[in-house]
Amino acid sequence: MKYEQTKELEEEKFRRLTGIKRPTFDKMIAIFNQANIQKRTRGGRKHKLCMEDQLLMALEYLREYRTYFHIAQSYGISESSAYKGIKWIENTLIKHPAFALPGRKALRKSECGYEVILIDATESPIERPKKKQRHFYSGKRKRHTLKSQLIVDKQSKIVICTSFTNGKRHDFRLFKESKVRINQQIEVIADTGYQGLNKLHAKTKLPKKRTRKHPLTKQERRSNALLASQRVLNENVIAMLKRFKILSDRYRNRRKRFGLRFNLIAAIHNYELSI
Missing domain, CATH: 3.30.420 (Nucleotidyltransferase; domain 5)
Incomplete structure (x- = not known):
């Protein structure tokens, strides 16, 4: 399911699908947009999916724990691209202070x-x-x-x-x-x-x-x-x-x-x- 389709979902159904609330999703997108700007300054190929679809893909992986192959088939990308995209999402979030544990x-x-x-x-x-x-x-x-x-x-x-x-x-x-x-x-x-x-x-x-x-x-x-x-x-x-x-x-x-x-x-x- 792509992000455009999730816009029609109610709040409860969106949380059932992704495991998080919409305000949390929006906060994550803001973090990724800032990180993506810094990433582009260093060069590299642009990802096939938009940022919202990349985050949705990573949340789907954590929520449902399907294989990279099945997720890649759902989003029309290669298995390696799905793996790299999900890994980048996880690494970017865990480094941000908003998603860090007190310790x-x-x-x-x-x-x-x-x-x-x-x-x-x-x-x-x-x-x-x-x-x-x-x-x-x-x-x-x-x-x-x-x-x-x-x-x-x-x-x-x-x-x-x-x-x-x-x-x-x-x-x-x-x-x-x-x-x-x-x-x-x-x-x-x-x-x-x-x-x-x-x-x-x-x-x-x-x-x-x-x-x-x-x-x-x-x-x-x-x-x-x-x-x-x-x-x-x-x-x-x-x-x-x-x-x-x-x-x-x-x-x-x-x-x-x-x-x-x-x-x-x-x-x-x-x-x-x-x-």
Whole structure:
């Protein structure tokens, strides 16, 4: 579907198609027009598609995760042109301040504005690697995966920072290896995968785990339910990001660009919360 056809779509249908709102689309076009002016000064061949169609093609790739071949056939270009166009779109957006995450440094500041943050991890399936298959095999998912850690502000619902590793890595080990340092004034809420985090950060709330000899009391079950109702916000954010099928379907590309695409989709989520 070309951009001229999408003009007739309602706002809700446009978002269902592209995964973003129209104001976000317009902001991206303004960024690309400025970047394209700088690109032309360095020379190079003009792209066959207009800027709106190039962006629509990239969003369609992230949203539906079709192959480059099928997308190229839909837009009447070569497969290599589709690949280069989508890559340029991604690289240009991730460099712009409007589509950048606050980052780990924001959590260290005493006046960062975050009162309560939520930490959780999610997994995305990948194709079976040719080497080091054990490192990517997740016993929880029973398949090879990439694990992504998200830190979300409870009040604003924005993604502050992310970290990535192979699917076998434990959630708490990923947190320690990510070298995230949280200001002691910020309250942290996490699930049972982060047992031991309260030793690193005093203001941490974790659900109580039951054992065979020590079942949970009614008060502990109520406390766990209250924490679960607060942590569900992080699950909702993850579900919003995974509307883009490139994060939820089996990832076919090289793993080195997975983090870039995940951060870009998270930054788009943050931007749409502000408009």
